[in-house]
Amino acid sequence: MRSFTFHPGPTLLAGAGRAGELVSNLPDGPCLFVSDQDIVRLGLLNDLLAAMQEHGREVMLFDAVEADPSKDTLLAAVELGRGAGVQSVIGFGGGSPMDVAKLAAYLLGSGDDLDSIWGVDIAKGPRLPLVLLPTTAGTGSEATPISVITCEGGVKLAVNSRPLVADIALLDPQLTVGLPRHVTAATGIDAIVHAVEAYTSARLKNPLSDALAREALRLLTGNLVTACTEPENLEARGSMLLGAHLAGLAFSNAPVAGVHALAYPLGGLHHLPHGLSNALMLRPVLEHNAEAARELYAELAPIVDPKCEASGTQGRVRSLIDGLERLCVESGLKLRLRDHGIPQDDVPRLASEAMKQTRLLVNNPCEISESDARRLYEAAW
Ligand SMILES: [Zn+2]
Numbered sequence: 001m002r003s004f005t006f007h008p009g010p011t012l013l014a015g016a017g018r019a020g021e022l023v024s025n026l027p028d029g030p031c032l033f034v035s036d037q038d039i040v041r042l043g044l045l046n047d048l049l050a051a052m053q054e055h056g057r058e059v060m061l062f063d064a065v066e067a068d069p070s071k072d073t074l075l076a077a078v079e080l081g082r083g084a085g086v087q088s089v090i091g092f093g094g095g096s097p098m099d100v101a102k103l104a105a106y107l108l109g110s111g112d113d114l115d116s117i118w119g120v121d122i123a124k125g126p127r128l129p130l131v132l133l134p135t136t137a138g139t140g141s142e143a144t145p146i147s148v149i150t151c152e153g154g155v156k157l158a159v160n161s162r163p164l165v166a167d168i169a170l171l172d173p174q175l176t177v178g179l180p181r182h183v184t185a186a187t188g189i190d191a192i193v194h195a196v197e198a199y200t201s202a203r204l205k206n207p208l209s210d211a212l213a214r215e216a217l218r219l220l221t222g223n224l225v226t227a228c229t230e231p232e233n234l235e236a237r238g239s240m241l242l243g244a245h246l247a248g249l250a251f252s253n254a255p256v257a258g259v260h261a262l263a264y265p266l267g268g269l270h271h272l273p274h275g276l277s278n279a280l281m282l283r284p285v286l287e288h289n290a291e292a293a294r295e296l297y298a299e300l301a302p303i304v305d306p307k308c309e310a311s312g313t314q315g316r317v318r319s320l321i322d323g324l325e326r327l328c329v330e331s332g333l334k335l336r337l338r339d340h341g342i343p344q345d346d347v348p349r350l351a352s353e354a355m356k357q358t359r360l361l362v363n364n365p366c367e368i369s370e371s372d373a374r375r376l377y378e379a380a381w
Contacts, residue, residue: 004206009143009249010132010166014242016174016234019048022090022131023055025168029087030058032108032128034077034101036065039093042178044135048092060084065097068150068267071114077104088129091166094187095139095274098132099147102164105130110163123161130166135175137227137240138187138275140194140248142169154268165252171245173238181228184240185331186275188224191244192324193278195220196286197257198250199300200293201363205254213250214303219243221304221327228331258285258364261357262376265350270342279328280337284376285368286321292366297321337381347377 013021031052039045040063052059062077077100081089086108091101107114110125117123132142141147145164151157176184198205199213220243226236262285263277272280290297298316302308304323310316328335338344351373355361361368368376 006206006208006253007145007162007165009245009252010169012169012171012245014171014238016172017047018170018172019133020051022048022168022170023051023057025131026057026088027129030060030084031088031090032077032081032084032086032101032104033059033061033063033090033092034065034104035061035063035092035097036094037063039063039097039135044175044178045092048090048133060086065093065100067096067273068156069096069100070150071152074100074103074149075114078107081108086128088131091130091132091142092135094134094136095141098134098139098141099149101132102130102141102147102166103149103159106159106163117159117161118157120160121162123159123163125163127163131168131170132166133170133172133175134241134244136179136183136187137176137237137244138190140191140244140251142166142171143245143248144252146252156264156268169245171238171241173234173241176237176241177232177234179231181231181332184228184231185224185328185333186273186279187244188220188227188240188275188331189279189282189328189333190275191240191247192217192220192224192327193259193282194247194251194256195243196300196324197259197363198247198254200289200296200365201251201254201257202365203255203363209250209254212246213254214300216243216247216250217300217303220247221323224327225330255360255363257360258289258368261360261364261368262350262354262373264357264360265353266337266342269346269350269353270340272340276333276340279333280335280340280380281376282328283321283325283335284379286324287379288368288372288376289365290317290321296365335380337377342381344378344381347374347381350377
């Protein structure tokens with residue numbers, strides 16, 4: 001047996017209407033709820049808040065989390081929690097509220113200084129009990145030990161450490177029913193990219209992350225278009241949520257690579273949503289990797305297209321790349337950089353920014369040089 005290490009995720013509760021079960025899993029004392037204003041306005045928190053009230057539990061609601069949450073936002077959530085003496089934290093929303101909740105629970109429980117824990121496996125202290133409920137099927141943040149925060153000068157810093165893995169993740173498809181189509185599409189493609197990049201990751205992939213990535217890809221690619229065209233289809237919504245979670249477990253172990261490395265500058269410099277940025281760079285990066293990753297891409301092709309009739313490896317690689325692009329198009333995303341206001345003369349700046357993503361580039365099946373990156377952005381333009 002080849003030696004490998006696999007890190008599991010949180011205890012998983014899946015199914016509609018299980019919010020009440022969470023209450024009995026929380027310790028006594030006030031609980032910090034971390035969410036955002038859209039979630040509150042849509043009333044998505046109501047069932048859980050009612051269950052808390054029914055059990056006489058005090059809730060401190062912090063609903064000021066923005067997209068790409070800032071350090072100030074995180075520290076404000078921590079201050080609210082500390083002032084109230086909270087004994088547990090619930091993160092409720094997309095990737096942003098969950099990322100803030102994870103770090104807030106850690107900072108409240110450990111008393112560590114935020115600036116001393118950036119990076120991989122540096123945070124080692126205790127954290128408060130932590131529950132996460134995703135309302136998008138994309139980031140898989142409820143499954144991972146990673147939290148990304150926007151710091152001074154717009155620089156994104158991450159804490160990636162086992163104590164950030166939640167105690168419980170609750171997947172309730174009902175919470176994702178109200179997502180607008182373009183968010184369903186973009187977040188779904190993000191999860192698909194997590195699965196593909198975990199499966200082809202140059203480091204740390206292992207039989208368990210492979211199994212999770214394959215099943216994630218099956219669930220996600222088989223249900224994305226239905227979730228977009230029939231937003232109230234709970235079967236499709238549930239499959240997307242589970243697929244995104246499994247992809248999160250896969251990439252917590254086998255980290256993502258080139259697509260994410262080239263997507264990040266589109267978010268950082270042009271504020272494109274993370275999932276959309278990944279969709280834009282997906283085909284160019286897969287084409288770049290097609291030779292180095294051909295065996296692995298060929299293995300994934302029949303998952304994306306169960307009727308795939310291509311026989312040889314090359315045919316299957318084509319089938320995978322075309323199949324994933326078709327899904328992006330059918331889900332309604334526009335796939336050119338110029339469709340999203342990116343000027344062509346920005347390509348050199350995007351390429352030089354992408355080179356800073358060394359922690360992701362090292363996981364790619366083959367090297368991406370700066371001139372490669374320029375060519376790939378040109379191809380996407
Ligand atoms: Zn992602």
